[in-house]
Amino acid sequence: MIDPTRPDHGRKPLRTFCLTTFAVAASLTTSARAETEEQLAMQLSNPVAALISVPFQLNVERNIGPARDGTRTLLNVQPVVPFSLNAEWNIISRTIVPVVWQDDIFPGAGSQSGVGDIVQSVFFSPKAPTAGGLIWGAGPVFLVPTGSNDLLTTGQWGAGPTGVVIRQQGPWTIGALANHIWSFAGDSSRADVDLTFLQPFVTYTTRTATTFSLNSESTYDWEGRQWTVPINAGVSQILRFGGQLVQVGAIARYWADGPQQAPHGWGLRFTFTLLFPR
Numbered sequence: 001m002i003d004p005t006r007p008d009h010g011r012k013p014l015r016t017f018c019l020t021t022f023a024v025a026a027s028l029t030t031s032a033r034a035e036t037e038e039q040l041a042m043q044l045s046n047p048v049a050a051l052i053s054v055p056f057q058l059n060v061e062r063n064i065g066p067a068r069d070g071t072r073t074l075l076n077v078q079p080v081v082p083f084s085l086n087a088e089w090n091i092i093s094r095t096i097v098p099v100v101w102q103d104d105i106f107p108g109a110g111s112q113s114g115v116g117d118i119v120q121s122v123f124f125s126p127k128a129p130t131a132g133g134l135i136w137g138a139g140p141v142f143l144v145p146t147g148s149n150d151l152l153t154t155g156q157w158g159a160g161p162t163g164v165v166i167r168q169q170g171p172w173t174i175g176a177l178a179n180h181i182w183s184f185a186g187d188s189s190r191a192d193v194d195l196t197f198l199q200p201f202v203t204y205t206t207r208t209a210t211t212f213s214l215n216s217e218s219t220y221d222w223e224g225r226q227w228t229v230p231i232n233a234g235v236s237q238i239l240r241f242g243g244q245l246v247q248v249g250a251i252a253r254y255w256a257d258g259p260q261q262a263p264h265g266w267g268l269r270f271t272f273t274l275l276f277p278r
Helices: 011-044
Strands: 050-063 070-077 079-085 089-103 113-117 118-126 133-142 158-167 173-185 194-207 210-217 218-223 228-239 244-257 263-274
Touching: 011 194, 011 210, 011 228, 011 244, 011 263, 118 158, 133 173, 210 244, 228 263
Parallel strands: none
Antiparallel strands: 050 070, 050 079, 050 263, 070 089, 079 089, 089 113, 089 118, 118 133, 133 158, 158 173, 173 194, 194 210, 194 218, 210 228, 218 228, 228 244, 244 263
């Protein structure tokens, strides 16, 4: 029997209620945060998602050149900025700014470092998927000869079409991105640019915002009539550093095909992406 004269009478039920409420609230907050991070991971698998992000992609490449003794470290800074065009359409700006350090990419080449050529893509994309659940975007892509060294630039201005189509169902994202760039101006002593880029990809995202990915970033050089085919398999995770959301990842790369001047065998890629959800 409860003794109403005891000083802690009524406090235990109140304490139990408060602790239970706190535990439930914490659980709901954790669940909501996990769900939000899972959704962000899914958006990062979508090249035309309306999410501001700044990926830093560090590539370590070895066995370059006919003697296979060249090395390259390539940091791609790739800001993605969406703009709302109207109630139905978004414009997605995707920029690739390469920063390169390389040695002996062919006999006698020596060492170079600096900025490479910028690639700028602009996608017009519907805000809502199609009735069949497809997400797509299309627009122009531009090549800007910003390379700071003759061996870091094509010396050509280029342009062409780009497009992407994906389907997201449950934790899966399956799709492909493609573009083609023709040169239209630049250094007449340099080779023309006539490149097709194909990137089929599949990702699987868990409830804890871990993403497993498999893709190829294949390029066909119509001038040299040669494929370059790296195959990438990796894992990434969304984390919080204070109030900043980031995604970090590690990817193993294997060059299945390529010309002599391409890397051979295995390489590595590390990614660090700053996220700015609205």
